[in-house]
Amino acid sequence: SQTIHQWPATLVQPVGSPLSLECTVEGTSNPNLYWYRQAAGRGLQLLFYSVGIGQISSEVPQNLSASRPQDRQFILSSKKLLLSDSGFYLCAWRGQLNTEAFFGQGTRLTVV
């Protein structure tokens, strides 16, 4: 069966520090991968998506970047965090037939 792993679960980082959040999927090949962010009390906003290795599309301009170095690995990064980068980040995957999406457990990032 397919599973998705996302870590760390929580993270407190100072302003100006770098960021790296990792997401991996098991049990499937060539998934579509997504990074979402959820602000407090709101729905999820799509940040990046990827349909294959090295293929990244950005949905909103921001201080973050994403990379997909392997088929089932998706990384969210920043060179210098801002206070406004605080939030709950979720990784998701969907098969190439684009049916049901599955989410990781999320990373709660607090920038101080």
Place this chain on the structure above:
Amino acid sequence: GIQVEQSPPDLILQEGANSTLRCNFSDSVNNLQWFHQNPWGQLINLFYIPSGTKQNGRLSATTVATERYSLLYISSSQTTDSGVYFCAVGSNTNAGKSTFGDGTTLTVKP
């Protein structure tokens, strides 16, 4: 882009009551899911339902794609049903991207 509106934004029920949550969307979709976000933030898949009706225990969902809405029914609610319910819609021709509504926050009181 597509707009997703969920109603009501907040709902408070007594245990045992029934409820209906609604999701309206502004354009044709062929991908629609309902999620329950638990207190730890995890999104639990409830239904993948781009059209038709499905049931799973006390929960059921109906999507009328031609009229651009979906309904989630919760019967005999329990305190463990509390949390935020999200509707997410999208087009399978657009890399499977989903647009989320702002959710309905359900509180079930004992």
